[in-house]
Amino acid sequence: MSCRDCTRKGGCVYTTFWLVRFLPVVLVSLATGWGIYAYTYELCILSIDNWPQRIIYLFIFYALLILFYTSYLRTVYTKAWKPPQKYCIEGASKATYESVKDDERQLQLFLSDIARERDLTLLVRGFDHGIRFCDKCCCIKPDRSHHCSMCEQCVLKFDHHCPWVNNCVNFGNYKYFILFLAYGFIFCIWIAATTLPSFIDFWRHEYDMNKKQYDSIDSVIQRNLKHLHTVLSNGRFPLVFLLFLSCMFSLSLSFLFFYHLYLTAKNRTTVESFRAPMIDGKYAKDAFNHGIRANYREIFGSHPLYWFLPVPSSLGDGVEFKKWTMDAALTTHGNRNGPLRYSLLQQRDESEMQHLYSEDEDEEDLNVRIV
Numbered sequence: 001m002s003c004r005d006c007t008r009k010g011g012c013v014y015t016t017f018w019l020v021r022f023l024p025v026v027l028v029s030l031a032t033g034w035g036i037y038a039y040t041y042e043l044c045i046l047s048i049d050n051w052p053q054r055i056i057y058l059f060i061f062y063a064l065l066i067l068f069y070t071s072y073l074r075t076v077y078t079k080a081w082k083p084p085q086k087y088c089i090e091g092a093s094k095a096t097y098e099s100v101k102d103d104e105r106q107l108q109l110f111l112s113d114i115a116r117e118r119d120l121t122l123l124v125r126g127f128d129h130g131i132r133f134c135d136k137c138c139c140i141k142p143d144r145s146h147h148c149s150m151c152e153q154c155v156l157k158f159d160h161h162c163p164w165v166n167n168c169v170n171f172g173n174y175k176y177f178i179l180f181l182a183y184g185f186i187f188c189i190w191i192a193a194t195t196l197p198s199f200i201d202f203w204r205h206e207y208d209m210n211k212k213q214y215d216s217i218d219s220v221i222q223r224n225l226k227h228l229h230t231v232l233s234n235g236r237f238p239l240v241f242l243l244f245l246s247c248m249f250s251l252s253l254s255f256l257f258f259y260h261l262y263l264t265a266k267n268r269t270t271v272e273s274f275r276a277p278m279i280d281g282k283y284a285k286d287a288f289n290h291g292i293r294a295n296y297r298e299i300f301g302s303h304p305l306y307w308f309l310p311v312p313s314s315l316g317d318g319v320e321f322k323k324w325t326m327d328a329a330l331t332t333h334g335n336r337n338g339p340l341r342y343s344l345l346q347q348r349d350e351s352e353m354q355h356l357y358s359e360d361e362d363e364e365d366l367n368v369r370i371v
């Protein structure tokens with residue numbers, strides 16, 4: 001086997017790389033598994049004597065666990081959505097593409113013809129105002145899609161490539177991703193809130209038991225460190241660690257969760273929040289913002305029953321997106337909010353453009369990662 005074969009699918013380098021990329025998913029699963037043991041056995045069985053309290057704690061814990069872990073697995077295993085066939089250059093048109101690909105002007109003329117022939121909806125343009133094209137996938141990029149160098153393909157409504165789910169967060173799994181953040185955050189808060197009283201009780205009880213021993217130590221810090229050592233050596237390490245893990249995870253998940261709630265309210269992807277799409281020769285940060293209700297509905301669907309469940313309910317096809325215009329707003333909101341939202345948008349456009357996007361940026365592969 002040559003070195004080149006190693007880097008291909010099934011080769012040793014490829015497999016090692018794949019395993020390393022999958023490591024964060026294993027870590028999250030191991031942490032969840034250990035959390036189940038610590039919460040069920042160490043907290044609910046060993047530390048809580050009251051049966052009704054035990055049952056309520058366990059019921060809420062497992063309900064949240066199922067919602068959290070199902071959302072997580074769906075985010076991990078939902079394959080990134082690719083552009084449909086009609087956006088790809090194949091067959092007879094491939095030969096024409098080969099002949100014009102080195103001449104940017106000829107290439108753009110060729111792509112315009114293809115877009116017209118196949119009736120492709122293309123609102124978003126490259127920063128050179130041309131049709132966006134991926135030469136790696138050999139396809140015209142649909143609106144809001146980008147090439148992910150980790151997944152090695154163009155991805156519809158690309159948000160970012162997340163190492164913790166070893167997948168692209170995109171049109172196909174964005175709802176699951178938000179639910180994973182939401183349930184993960186609530187799950188950790190629940191664990192921390194229910195573990196804390198038992199931990200405090202245990203801390204106080206042990207402290208009183210060993211008071212004489214601590215009184216001989218002058219410094220308060222030394223006294224508490226000595227006490228922490230006693231607590232840990234008395235087999236309470238799992239409870240302390242469970243509290244520490246749940247606080248740490250709830251804090252880190254909360255930043256990401258509230259940030260994505262904000263992005264959903266604005267109908268922006270993470271990429272678009274850093275680099276606004278170019279539409280009609282302008283940087284249009286709010287081009288797809290149809291108002292909070294409509295934006296949330298686009299992700300979570302029309303039926304309230306499915307909003308909180310990790311089942312498919314997002315609206316649209318990930319390829320065609322309605323640009324925000326006054327007509328679209330009147331259709332969505334009636335006369336009430338449309339004209340107001342339109343005038344605010346118009347006023348902000350010019351100033352936003354000047355200070356946010358003063359330099360030319362090249363259209364290149366995007367690989368935004370949130371760690």
Ligand SMILES: [Zn+2]
Pocket residue numbers: 134135136137138146147148152153154155
């Ligand atoms: Zn691509």
Ligand SMILES: [Zn+2]
Pocket residue numbers: 080148149150151152160161162167168169
């Ligand atoms: Zn990716």
